[in-house]
Amino acid sequence: MTAEQAISPVPLIRVAVGVVETAENRVLVARRPEHQHQGGRWEFPGGKIETGESLAEALMREFAEEVGLTLDVPVDVTPWQVIEHDYGDRQVRLEVARVGAFSGEAVGLEGQEVCWMLVTELDPEQFPAANAGIIESLRAECA
Numbered sequence: 001m002t003a004e005q006a007i008s009p010v011p012l013i014r015v016a017v018g019v020v021e022t023a024e025n026r027v028l029v030a031r032r033p034e035h036q037h038q039g040g041r042w043e044f045p046g047g048k049i050e051t052g053e054s055l056a057e058a059l060m061r062e063f064a065e066e067v068g069l070t071l072d073v074p075v076d077v078t079p080w081q082v083i084e085h086d087y088g089d090r091q092v093r094l095e096v097a098r099v100g101a102f103s104g105e106a107v108g109l110e111g112q113e114v115c116w117m118l119v120t121e122l123d124p125e126q127f128p129a130a131n132a133g134i135i136e137s138l139r140a141e142c143a
Contacts, residue, residue, distance in 0.1 A: 012084075012091045016058035017046040018099040019080065019134065020069075025142050026116040028106055030067060037090065038128040042117075044096075045069075055079060055095050067114055069104045076100030081137065085130035092130055 020028040029042045047062040049055065056077045063069045071077065081096040108114040119142045124132045 010086070010089065010091050012093055014049040014093050014095060015046060016049050016055050016062060017044050017094045017096045017134070018059045018063060018077070019044050019096060019138070020099045020102065021119070021138070022116060025119045027119060027122070027138065028067070029115060029117050029122075030108060031113040032128075033110065033112055037087070042122075042127050043131065044134060049095065055097055059097060059099065063099075063102070066109055066112075067106045068109050069102045069106055071099060072101035072103065076102075081133060083130055083133050085128075087129070094130055094134075096134055 018028075028045060030045055032039050032041050032043050034040050045063055045067050046059060047066065049058040050061075053061070056071075059077055060071045063071055076099065078098040078100070079095070080098050081094070083092075083094040083096065085092050085094070106114050106116075119138045122135045122138065124135050127135065
């Protein structure tokens with residue numbers, strides 16, 4: 001934790017983010033519910049990391065709860081990036097992982113729209129600002 005974070009009244013929220021990509025360069029995205037922070041924007045599946053949870057455990061729980069996918073055990077999760085972003089009203093630390101093997105079909109279990117989007121179609125303006133680095137890295141890999 002930096003000295004700035006220690007004195008900041010805005011808490012740092014640890015978030016597990018899973019990037020699932022197909023061989024056709026499509027990634028799984030879901031639209032954030034309107035009532036949530038950054039509502040209406042696309043996001044990569046994931047959510048808050050609970051106290052005592054590892055990144056893999058958080059992704060297993062979040063993928064099952066949000067999009068109905070079961071990550072294969074042992075969990076095929078490769079840590080990829082850490083992104084910190086300050087939205088003013090909250091600070092997030094995205095712990096981003098590449099997700100390998102899974103089973104099931106992705107559906108919006110919380111009523112959200114879910115789709116497989118081509119990496120080349122990802123528009124950073126339609127995602128929370130903290131996701132820009134993820135999109136940039138994915139696009140660089142496809143170039």
